[in-house]
Amino acid sequence: MQSSDSPARLFAALGDPTRLGLIARLADGKARSIAQMGEPLPISRQALAKHLDVLLGVGLVRRTRVGREARFVMEPEAIHAARDWLDAVSAQWDGTLGRLKAFVEEGG
Amino acid sequence: MQSSDSPARLFAALGDPTRLGLIARLADGKARSIAQMGEPLPISRQALAKHLDVLLGVGLVRRTRVGREARFVMEPEAIHAARDWLDAVSAQWDGTLGRLKAFVEEGG
DNA sequence: CATATATGCAATCTCCAGGTTGCATATTGT
DNA sequence: ACAATATGCAACCTGGAGATTGCATATATG
Numbered sequence: 001m002q003s004s005d006s007p008a009r010l011f012a013a014l015g016d017p018t019r020l021g022l023i024a025r026l027a028d029g030k031a032r033s034i035a036q037m038g039e040p041l042p043i044s045r046q047a048l049a050k051h052l053d054v055l056l057g058v059g060l061v062r063r064t065r066v067g068r069e070a071r072f073v074m075e076p077e078a079i080h081a082a083r084d085w086l087d088a089v090s091a092q093w094d095g096t097l098g099r100l101k102a103f104v105e106e107g108g
Numbered sequence: 109m110q111s112s113d114s115p116a117r118l119f120a121a122l123g124d125p126t127r128l129g130l131i132a133r134l135a136d137g138k139a140r141s142i143a144q145m146g147e148p149l150p151i152s153r154q155a156l157a158k159h160l161d162v163l164l165g166v167g168l169v170r171r172t173r174v175g176r177e178a179r180f181v182m183e184p185e186a187i188h189a190a191r192d193w194l195d196a197v198s199a200q201w202d203g204t205l206g207r208l209k210a211f212v213e214e215g216g
Numbered sequence: 217c218a219t220a221t222a223t224g225c226a227a228t229c230t231c232c233a234g235g236t237t238g239c240a241t242a243t244t245g246t
Numbered sequence: 247a248c249a250a251t252a253t254g255c256a257a258c259c260t261g262g263a264g265a266t267t268g269c270a271t272a273t274a275t276g
Binding site: 006007008009010011012013014015016017019020023024027028029074076079080082083086087088089090092093094096097 | 114115116117118119120121122123124125128131132135136137182184187188190191194195196197198200201202
């Protein structure tokens with residue numbers, strides 16, 4: 001696990017419709033091979049493999065070899081990391097807004 | 109509000125270290141001009157303006173003209189939209205059905 | 217063993233994101 | 247009016263993302 005570089009890389013990995021769709025499909029917890037993942041997609045197998053490599057690089061999925069297949073499962077911790085970053089930003093916004101309200105209340 | 113296209117565009121907007129830094133700074137709720145935002149950054153003013161345009165395009169910031177200045181404020185609703193997407197994925201994973209499927213698929 | 221299946225590796229192509237420079241426009245200040 | 251400030255607009259350059267094709271390798275199956 002050397003992927004906790006910066007949240008930007010994580011968001012960048014999610015910032016592609018194909019990859020986002022892969023994550024959405026893998027969210028059911030099922031492990032899928034590359035061929036299975038690519039079955040409904042209009043792109044080549046190699047393009048798909050690259051996308052999965054990107055997701056792997058930021059820790060959003062985990063790879064397991066089963067025979068000649070490479071099965072991919074979602075890794076929810078990376079999702080949590082991204083969500084935590086957004087929560088922090090959101091919390092800071094809500095906090096400062098609360099302080100602004102307090103100021104208005106006090107100052108009149 | 110025509111920005112609720114797909115979450116991928118939102119994540120893509122966040123998937124750049126410069127833009128992520130801008131959002132982090134704007135999370136305090138203060139409105140800042142382009143010159144103010146660019147003061148600590150090692151990039152040109154035009155590059156910064158493009159980044160702010162990207163954030164504007166997905167609804168992450170709001171622009172207000174004050175005299176000759178263009179002030180930017182964060183728009184927390186877009187942050188919430190991104191967080192909600194991650195929550196949905198996470199919730200699906202955490203569901204018992206998803207975990208059971210994962211166990212069956214992996215463990216055999 | 218021979219063959220089909222599933223994936224890995226590598227070279228290549230194209231396009232656009234992110235950056236720059238130069239000039240134009242609008243607003244403030246003297 | 248004139249100069250300084252703040253931004254907008256446009257052309258341009260470059261590296262890398264996303265895709266392709268072709269070939270190599272490993273595993274299952276007859």
